[in-house]
Amino acid sequence: MTMRIPDRGRPTDDVLASLEAYRQDDVPWRQGRAFGYVFDARHEALDAGKRAYLSFISENGLDPTSFPSLLRLENEVVRMCANHVHGGDRVVGNFTSGGTESILLAMKSARDWARKERPTQGRPQIVAPVTAHAAFHKAAHYLDMEIVTFAVDPVTFRADVEAARAALTDRTVVLVGSAPSYAHGVIDPIPALAALAAERGLWMHVDACMGGVLLPYMERLGESVPPFDFRVEGVWSLSMDLHKYGFCPKGASVVLYRDKGLRRFQLFACVETTGYTIVNAAMQSSKSGGPLAGAWTTMMCMGDEGYLDLTRQMRDATRRYAEGIAAIPGLTVLAPPDMTLIAFASEGFSVFHLADLMKARGWYVQPQLRFAGHVENVHLSVTAANVPHVEAFLADLRACVEEARALPADDSLQSIAEAASHIDPATLDEAAFAQLLAFAGMSGAGVPKESAAINGLLQTLPRPLTRAILLHFVNELFS
Numbered sequence: 001m002t003m004r005i006p007d008r009g010r011p012t013d014d015v016l017a018s019l020e021a022y023r024q025d026d027v028p029w030r031q032g033r034a035f036g037y038v039f040d041a042r043h044e045a046l047d048a049g050k051r052a053y054l055s056f057i058s059e060n061g062l063d064p065t066s067f068p069s070l071l072r073l074e075n076e077v078v079r080m081c082a083n084h085v086h087g088g089d090r091v092v093g094n095f096t097s098g099g100t101e102s103i104l105l106a107m108k109s110a111r112d113w114a115r116k117e118r119p120t121q122g123r124p125q126i127v128a129p130v131t132a133h134a135a136f137h138k139a140a141h142y143l144d145m146e147i148v149t150f151a152v153d154p155v156t157f158r159a160d161v162e163a164a165r166a167a168l169t170d171r172t173v174v175l176v177g178s179a180p181s182y183a184h185g186v187i188d189p190i191p192a193l194a195a196l197a198a199e200r201g202l203w204m205h206v207d208a209c210m211g212g213v214l215l216p217y218m219e220r221l222g223e224s225v226p227p228f229d230f231r232v233e234g235v236w237s238l239s240m241d242l243h244k245y246g247f248c249p250k251g252a253s254v255v256l257y258r259d260k261g262l263r264r265f266q267l268f269a270c271v272e273t274t275g276y277t278i279v280n281a282a283m284q285s286s287k288s289g290g291p292l293a294g295a296w297t298t299m300m301c302m303g304d305e306g307y308l309d310l311t312r313q314m315r316d317a318t319r320r321y322a323e324g325i326a327a328i329p330g331l332t333v334l335a336p337p338d339m340t341l342i343a344f345a346s347e348g349f350s351v352f353h354l355a356d357l358m359k360a361r362g363w364y365v366q367p368q369l370r371f372a373g374h375v376e377n378v379h380l381s382v383t384a385a386n387v388p389h390v391e392a393f394l395a396d397l398r399a400c401v402e403e404a405r406a407l408p409a410d411d412s413l414q415s416i417a418e419a420a421s422h423i424d425p426a427t428l429d430e431a432a433f434a435q436l437l438a439f440a441g442m443s444g445a446g447v448p449k450e451s452a453a454i455n456g457l458l459q460t461l462p463r464p465l466t467r468a469i470l471l472h473f474v475n476e477l478f479s
């Protein structure tokens with residue numbers, strides 16, 4: 001591609017029009033027809049948050065002493081979050097760019113705490129349910145740790161505490177539970193996991209990236225929310241995202257620790273350089289003040305009442321979505337939603353085709369691959385923007401189920417998988433990769449329009465090969 005910085009700056013309107021045009025194939029969130037990626041509150045607080053974001057976009061969070069405004073905003077956001085999840089005055093934390101950064105930081109803290117307090121022979125282990133978010137795998141990858149996963153109950157999809165116990169070794173340093181898990185939307189038995197961690201002297205992290213903001217409101221609405229937060233003794237750290245159900249502009253999460261002694265392991269200072277002194281609480285150095293100011297402002301303008309009201313609406317809509325889906329022959333809701341996340345599977349036709357057919361009707365639903373004995377399914381994160389669309393969604397879903405049933409069965413996957421099962425990904429050359437991508441419908445430039453064949457193949461191939469294909473695909477995509 002011969003893309004260069006233009007010789008002369010183009011007129012602003014012209015440039016902004018081009019920018020707008022680039023969006024045409026994006027997920028249709030503005031119409032309230034997307035069940036992932038964008039958490040849209042349809043509330044005036046969002047505009048306020050975006051204005052604040054722009055107004056603080058140039059302030060730099062590199063050095064909190066140079067921008068006391070940002071220090072104050074961060075301490076206030078963290079305190080609001082800590083109180084929300086019932087942390088006492090000793091709970092501390094930091095604002096981060098998202099759930100992944102919060103989790104990476106918590107895992108780094110656990111690793112470095114263990115190096116000091118209970119050193120392991122060999123790589124320290126993170127023990128997490130198989131339903132834990134990929135961010136824990138990424139943490140292990142980045143931090144030279146090992147991740148060990150354990151089973152969840154096959155019916156409730158909640159972490160199986162005995163399986164967790166069996167997975168612990170001398171190298172385990174941290175145990176993880178989710179509140180709720182992304183994939184199935186259910187809350188792990190945090191008190192039992194925390195008790196197990198305490199018994200073995202381990203760090204316990206709760207991933208409340210999805211539920212940290214919403215679950216306390218669900219509880220106040222009278223739902224029976226199992227304990228998941230700092231009220232549970234033995235919970236040492238907790239991640240909660242503000243850019244999900246806090247409805248703040250993206251780049252907003254918080255990682256919390258039971259006390260400063262634990263958070264100490266997160267921090268980084270460098271005095272061995274000729275440049276300015278660096279001391280960072282989180283991962284980034286220079287960082288825009290926009291996300292933080294946007295989060296603070298959104299929370300202030302939304303208020304407790306605003307969040308409570310939205311939670312009520314989303315809870316009610318989630319029930320209607322789940323009941324409506326369960327009533328469609330051939331579809332099964334995998335677990336009664338503990339919050340606002342739904343996973344459903346199909347019988348007699350491909351759930352991935354169903355996702356593509358819904359896409360063709362302007363909806364975005366998220367395919368999740370078969371794994372570890374759990375069937376492939378479709379995930380919905382229900383947000384406020386989806387509340388008015390229950391009937392329209394269900395009508396299209398019913399129609400798409402009929403269309404999916406009418407599609408001819410495709411048995412080519414199994415033979416491709418068999419042929420591919422002998423391939424060692426380490427020996428694949430460019431041409432072989434190109435051929436595999438072509439098989440999967442992932443060849444050609446850009447993003448594939450339909451995903452059913454791709455997902456079908458990805459979940460059928462041996463996982464090391466799937467990983468290699470994905471890495472190759474992304475390496476090509478960004479070029």
Ligand SMILES: Cc1ncc(COP(=O)(O)O)c(C=O)c1O
Pocket residue numbers: 097098099100101103133135178180181182207208209210241253
């Ligand atoms: C339970 C859970 N944890 C962690 C994450 C990672 O968050 P992020 O995408 O903000 O990095 C997600 C994202 O969906 C999540 O659902």
